[in-house]
Amino acid sequence: MKYVRQFGIILAVTFIGEVLKLCIPLPIPASIYGLVIMLGLMMTKIVPVKSVKDAGSFLIEIMSLMFIPAGVGLMISWNEISDIWLPLVLIIIITTVVVMVVTGRVTQRVISQDNKKELGNQKRR
């Protein structure tokens, strides 16, 4: 029954997310509201992390599988992109690689600068 209760809590939070999405006219999906609420509940210990951890970890583990139907759906939208598929594919490949590299390198750079600063501070002390 452990899993049932955990899954129930997760679905309840998801539902609150859906209600918020209906009430707030912003292009923010129910899942993001739910994520923020879940995080808040765990930080305030209203919902301790261990009371959702097992079912939650299972859902996260099989998350890749949940994207299969959307990917298969490309067979329908293919007609709409067939005219511009080449530039589209080029844009997707270039931007995805560039964004990944820039984001990763910038984050890493700031982290190492912070680390150096901290080391310097420790030495001064």
Place this chain on the structure above:
Amino acid sequence: MKEIISNSLFFGVGISLLGYEIGLLLKKKWKLAIFNPLLISIIFVIGMLSVFDIGYETYEEGAKYLSYLLTPATVCLAIPLYEQMELLKQHKKAIFIGIISGVLTSLVSVLLLCALFQFTHEQYVTLLPKSITTAIGMGVSKELGGIVTITVAVIIITGVLGNMIAETVCKVFRITHPVAKGIAIGTSAHAVGTAKALEMGEIEGAMSSLSIAVSGLLTVIGASIFTNFM
């Protein structure tokens, strides 16, 4: 045969799992990025549907139960995020500078490439939200007057591509810090990339989860400004 498949609620999920399993086997045998289980399963299912002449609607009738779990699973991304809260606080400056630079890079590179390929304004705003999670991206595209179905297709392809190349890109461009890896994957390839980040490690997964939400929200603001540039 077709009749049975059309009436079966379990065919869609079953064939998806089978495709994923084949992908895992191929990946184990040849450790190449192209044998990405998600990509293999998508191709396998499309192939099977075409061979047996089964429509997407019939497949989706059963497979929708897989997508059904996506919203609660995304809510659960709060768990790794909570567990890495200390690390998040420690590196908050690097994380936010990283995500902001990624979002700007995405918008600028889409603008430049669309100008290069002489795309129309409609096609341009369709592509602007390409790096963020589907649900937010659809809203942005609709709001700016884009073609929502193409936005969804582009977002999915971006995610699958990011999922495929994440490990290679991190290695080649020497992105070694787990926080930097996670932020890079989540900002460039949203939830589909995050699925890969979660496989790479707990820290990578948590940081990638955070990036989905933050980059998604920043793109809502950024795209509404960038729509005026072309």
